[in-house]
Amino acid sequence: MSDEAGPSQASPADAGKKDKKDYSTAILERKKSPNRLVVDEAVNDDNSVVALNPKTMEKLQLFRGDTVLLKGKKRKDTVCIVLSDDTVDESKIRINKVVRKNLRVRLGDIVSVHQVGKITSMKLLLLIPQQGCHAATATLVCVKLDTAP
Numbered sequence: 001m002s003d004e005a006g007p008s009q010a011s012p013a014d015a016g017k018k019d020k021k022d023y024s025t026a027i028l029e030r031k032k033s034p035n036r037l038v039v040d041e042a043v044n045d046d047n048s049v050v051a052l053n054p055k056t057m058e059k060l061q062l063f064r065g066d067t068v069l070l071k072g073k074k075r076k077d078t079v080c081i082v083l084s085d086d087t088v089d090e091s092k093i094r095i096n097k098v099v100r101k102n103l104r105v106r107l108g109d110i111v112s113v114h115q116v117g118k119i120t121s122m123k124l125l126l127l128i129p130q131q132g133c134h135a136a137t138a139t140l141v142c143v144k145l146d147t148a149p
Helices: 012-019 023-028 054-059 097-103
Strands: 036-041 049-052 067-071 077-084 092-095 110-115 124-127 141-144
Touching: 049 054, 054 077, 067 097, 077 097, 092 097, 092 110
Parallel strands: 036 092, 049 077
Antiparallel strands: 036 110, 049 092, 067 077, 067 110, 124 141
């Protein structure tokens, strides 16, 4: 009957257009690795805590109070404790200004989050004075930390 292609039939030229990717909206697509998150401003002033969305924590298999390793720019990394916060977007992480400075990242940059196994507690702290200190403070200080039974 008719040589025209109906709506259910696709021409070979249309199939080639479907294979092409639209790069103008590529930034809006979801990223592939769930452990790479966008940095957002923290609401609290605790230097050892980061906030994640509970769904993101579930994807990364993290629990409230877990220790994570954050990797930033220029091979900088730090260890923080994770807390859940429902107000954080799933693709973002809330980091304090001090932690951001340690990681050499700014708001909107991407950091990677990795779970850390067990971090042992400190048992001994040595404070060694710098050159040019006063005689009264120039002694080597050794503090023994008590561990809870």
